[in-house]
Amino acid sequence: MKLLRQAERVEPFVFRPWFDRLTLRGILDWFQPLSRAWSLAEAVDYDPADYVAGIGKPLPPGPGWERGLALLLGRAEEQRHEWVGADRRWQEGFFGADAASIDLVALEAARMGAADRFMNARSLFLPLKLLGRLPPLSWDIATPEKLGTSFDGAAADPVRFLDPTQATAKLRQTHSMIEGGVRHRWITAEGQSENDGAPLWARVIEPVDAVDPPTLVFLHGISMETDFWAGFNDAAMLAVKQGFRLIRAEGPGHGRRRAPGTFGGEEVLSTGPFGFINYISRHLLEAALLIAWARGQGGGPVGLAGVSLGGLTAQKLACASRHWPDAYKPDALMLMVVSGRVSTLKMGGRLAGEMRLPERLAKAGWTDDLLRRYAPLVEPERDAPLPPERIFMLLGVEDEIMPISEGRALARDWRLPDENVTIRPQGHFTAYLGLPAAPQPFFQFLQRIKHL
Structure with a gap:
């Protein structure tokens, strides 16, 4: 995302057709699989056993992998919980009757920060990517x-x-x-x-x-x-x-x-x-x-x-x-x-x-x-x-x-x-x-x- 935030400065050097090819590969090989892993965790309420079932592949043998997955899912759940709380407070402030007494700028900064961290929690699932344990895109094509x-x-x-x-x-x-x-x-x-x-x-x-x-x-x-x-x-x-x-x-x-x-x-x-x-x-x-x-x-x-x-x-x-x-x-x-x-x-x-x-x-x-x-x-x-x-x-x-x-x-x-x-x-x-x-x-x- 940093490249997008500095688009004006990097454009002459980066935004060329080679970057399109790299971006497409990044979407297919990294963004979509990591996003699916991130959203699957939410779907199974961050339960390790249900998550492994959703992946469709067992973890490598050994208790260390199970503990690691539990820690990973726990951290992802914390990020979601932080976002949900920040958004609830944001809505109470921005739609509430006491807006004049509330620092709306601070509320929005807190909401955006929590949202950004929640989105970036995809990176927590990189170890599963390296292990070849990411779930595929959830295809459900309507007939x-x-x-x-x-x-x-x-x-x-x-x-x-x-x-x-x-x-x-x-x-x-x-x-x-x-x-x-x-x-x-x-x-x-x-x-x-x-x-x-x-x-x-x-x-x-x-x-x-x-x-x-x-x-x-x-x-x-x-x-x-x-x-x-x-x-x-x-x-x-x-x-x-x-x-x-x-x-x-x-x-x-x-x-x-x-x-x-x-x-x-x-x-x-x-x-x-x-x-x-x-x-x-x-x-x-x-x-x-x-x-x-x-x-x-x-x-x-x-x-x-x-x-x-x-x-x-x-x-x-x-x-x-x-x-x-x-x-x-x-x-x-x-x-x-x-x-x-x-x-x-x-x-x-x-x-x-x-x-x-x-x-x-x-x-x-x-x-x-x-x-x-x-x-x-x-x-x-x-x-x-x-x-x-x-x-x-x-x-x-x-x-x-x-x-x-x-x-x-x-x-x-x-x-x-x-x-x-x-x-x-x-x-x-x-x-x-x-x-x-x-x-x-x-x-x-x-x-x-x-x-x-």
């Missing part, structure tokens, strides 16, 4: 029949299904915290049904002296839990320095919305098309509510930006918004490292190949034709959802996860001006991570919003 039960009706009538005006949730905000000339507050939802899973969360960040500022709603990529990693500083924060109100939405299954016993974004991957469709369709409706909330605060126009999975969600939101009242529509759009052929992603791309996803999908009964049946729920339409001059793209020539050919095809279909499409000699990760050091395309997007 076409199961997916059909949930989404066949939606695919037949996506306009009705993707309609934020039908939402019953009411947005509630915390007290504000001011630090370093910046105001922070959080939004959550009340009244969501249990079928919606953990409620919406978003962090709102704005200059303390801003009067009716323009707003940027930002959607993150998979496993990016920015409210849980201390010191995370990416391109989105540049919007605040430019006088914007920034709304960082927390995606389903991430951060506070993570189901116990899973890691951030795991369900999107492990359940196959079901997780992918469920994420995009849910999150775009939540983002629409945040756009409407921002308009209700007064001020200028509202832009929408997304990176990777967040970009796929943003582009589908923009297309679906043709049928919505103006309050829910973004005024401008920026898509970073995206593809225009979303329904084929589960069959292609290097990440899918490395995870043997095509084989796993075929084994569960999936074909290309079946995947395309649900394209209306996730794929952008061929006509631009906004005036082309209001849509911006950032693509990487070396992107092996969402190949640039599909992003370029979408830009052509939407007839985006050449100056609105930035193509860099980078890959999926470095094209975005390198933005703080070379932010011209992002600033161009922000300036367009300001002048609407």
